[in-house]
Amino acid sequence: QVIAALTGFYERSNANVHRGVHTLSEEATNLAEASRRKLAAFVGAPNARTLIFTRNATESLNLVAQSWGRKFLKAGDAVLLTEMEHHSNIVPWQLLAAERGITLKFVPVEPDGTLDLGKVKELLDEQPKLFSFTAVSNAIGTVNPADELIRLGKKAGAIVSVDACQWAPHRALDLKTWGADFVSFSAHKMLGPTGIGVLWGREALLEAMDPFLGGGDMISRVTLDRSTWNELPYKFEAGTPNFADQVAFGPALDYLTAIGLDVIRAHEHALAAKARALLEAEGATVLGPKDAARRSGVVSFNIPGLHPHDVGTAFDLEGVAIRVGHHCCQPLMNKLQCGGTARASFYLYNDESDLEAFSRALKRTIEFFGLKGNKAGVR
Amino acid sequence: MEGDAELQDLYREVLLDYFRSSTRKGRLDPADLRAHGINPVCGDELEITAQLKDGKVAKLRYAGHGCVISQASAAMMAEALEGADIAKAKDLVAAFKRLMLENAPLASLPEELEPLASLEGVRKFPLRVKCATLGWNTVMQGFEEKAQ
Numbered sequence: 001q002v003i004a005a006l007t008g009f010y011e012r013s014n015a016n017v018h019r020g021v022h023t024l025s026e027e028a029t030n031l032a033e034a035s036r037r038k039l040a041a042f043v044g045a046p047n048a049r050t051l052i053f054t055r056n057a058t059e060s061l062n063l064v065a066q067s068w069g070r071k072f073l074k075a076g077d078a079v080l081l082t083e084m085e086h087h088s089n090i091v092p093w094q095l096l097a098a099e100r101g102i103t104l105k106f107v108p109v110e111p112d113g114t115l116d117l118g119k120v121k122e123l124l125d126e127q128p129k130l131f132s133f134t135a136v137s138n139a140i141g142t143v144n145p146a147d148e149l150i151r152l153g154k155k156a157g158a159i160v161s162v163d164a165c166q167w168a169p170h171r172a173l174d175l176k177t178w179g180a181d182f183v184s185f186s187a188h189k190m191l192g193p194t195g196i197g198v199l200w201g202r203e204a205l206l207e208a209m210d211p212f213l214g215g216g217d218m219i220s221r222v223t224l225d226r227s228t229w230n231e232l233p234y235k236f237e238a239g240t241p242n243f244a245d246q247v248a249f250g251p252a253l254d255y256l257t258a259i260g261l262d263v264i265r266a267h268e269h270a271l272a273a274k275a276r277a278l279l280e281a282e283g284a285t286v287l288g289p290k291d292a293a294r295r296s297g298v299v300s301f302n303i304p305g306l307h308p309h310d311v312g313t314a315f316d317l318e319g320v321a322i323r324v325g326h327h328c329c330q331p332l333m334n335k336l337q338c339g340g341t342a343r344a345s346f347y348l349y350n351d352e353s354d355l356e357a358f359s360r361a362l363k364r365t366i367e368f369f370g371l372k373g374n375k376a377g378v379r
Numbered sequence: 380m381e382g383d384a385e386l387q388d389l390y391r392e393v394l395l396d397y398f399r400s401s402t403r404k405g406r407l408d409p410a411d412l413r414a415h416g417i418n419p420v421c422g423d424e425l426e427i428t429a430q431l432k433d434g435k436v437a438k439l440r441y442a443g444h445g446c447v448i449s450q451a452s453a454a455m456m457a458e459a460l461e462g463a464d465i466a467k468a469k470d471l472v473a474a475f476k477r478l479m480l481e482n483a484p485l486a487s488l489p490e491e492l493e494p495l496a497s498l499e500g501v502r503k504f505p506l507r508v509k510c511a512t513l514g515w516n517t518v519m520q521g522f523e524e525k526a527q
Contacts, residue, residue: 339445
């Protein structure tokens with residue numbers, strides 16, 4: 001449905017948005033804005049003008065650091081992150097730290113891949129100006145107690161920014177009640193097209209922030225010496241947006257709604273649980289919390305004696321695609337003392353046949369590298 | 380099984396032997412040459428240390444962790460370069476890189492690099508070529524820093 005919407009748009013409705021007075025342009029604009037409203041309903045945003053479309057979640061997180069951080073943080077202020085953050089929620093803050101002299105602190109990751117709420121509270125007692133965390137780890141599948149973390153952050157007086165990339169496609173979001181100040185995620189992880197990221201922000205904050213990128217669409221009036229800004233959300237959407245993909249995102253949301261996120265979650269969790277059992281039976285190490293309730297459909301593992309890269313290539317040759325490496329979470333990998341992992345992730349489109357293929361590939365890989373009966377590699 | 384044949388092509392027995400061997404594994408101290416290389420994409424890491432004497436690579440060691448390809452290739456590099464004149468060592472690095480990056484024919488491999496023919500299969504996996512060249516790039520870095 002997404003692909004059909006995209007081709008349909010290019011074939012019949014393609015015109016630049018927000019700019020033209022001609023009919024096609026108006027139609028395109030309406031389609032793009034309808035998508036935004038649909039997304040607002042899907043994630044429980046109080047209104048569509050607080051949903052900003054970016055290129056990807058990385059850009060959303062950079063927007064927070066640049067547009068909020070630059071204006072409201074000064075030298076000596078602290079920002080609290082976690083050791084399990086994706087690089088996109090670490091590097092922008094490091095860039096700001098170099099520029100502004102802010103201090104970065106990190107909630108440590110426990111050996112089982114979780115965050116200790118006691119340590120979170122202690123670090124929040126130091127009164128950081130902003131607390132940002134990932135709701136679900138993309139690297140090892142830990143589901144963090146997001147509601148509780150947001151509550152603790154707000155109680156400590158911090159601005160709270162949540163990386164919801166792995167949450168939004170699998171768990172219902174109700175931004176109104178979640179209580180965070182900023183939430184970032186992306187379309188392509190939730191059946192949508194690539195090139196679409198989302199930043200939701202609390203309206204008062206977004207109004208107070210300075211623009212991110214400057215140019216067309218985000219302005220109201222431009223003279224040679226100054227310009228005034230357009231209203232939300234356009235203030236943060238400079239230039240021609242990725243409007244075709246914005247339109248194509250709508251059907252993805254419809255599809256997810258029709259099936260139901262709870263159903264999807266139950267489905268992928270069942271598959272992930274079986275995958276974990278298979279791995280453990282073959283002597284592989286599965287990372288992340290043991291408790292299934294604290295896990296997502298992501299299964300990150302290591303086969304003792306084998307580097308993830310070799311596992312990935314071996315699986316690939318057996319027709320199974322898994323991701324390998326540090327998953328853009330090098331600090332997390334360092335803390336857990338592994339150079340990287342192999343990661344299988346399950347979603348609504350996976351089924352038992354994928355599990356069978358996974359099982360075959362796993363056994364074949366172990367056998368090939370001679371790890372059965374311990375003719376294991378060095379280290 | 381198709382996958383099998385390809386796996387075997389990529390991970391030939393000789394590669395696995397080099398991966399498992401501990402000959403020339405370790406760290407030299409003191410060292411005349413010391414270089415550190417990483418593959419940011421996957422976390423392969425290698426530290427190369429060498430002692431140079433009378434214009435030759437007297438001793439060379441590699442240490443680190445990573446995939447079969449990166450570690451086996453580093454082991455082969457250490458074997459090929461140890462004992463060679465520095466100039467010859469640099470030529471060998473260039474020859475190996477030509478094999479990996481420019482698809483040079485196997486026949487063009489100097490005889491000191493004969494075991495490296497087992498890495499020929501890696502060329503079909505562009506993303507793994509970086510694994511194969513890591514140790515070689517790292518030792519080259521070491522030579523260049525020495526020259527400065």
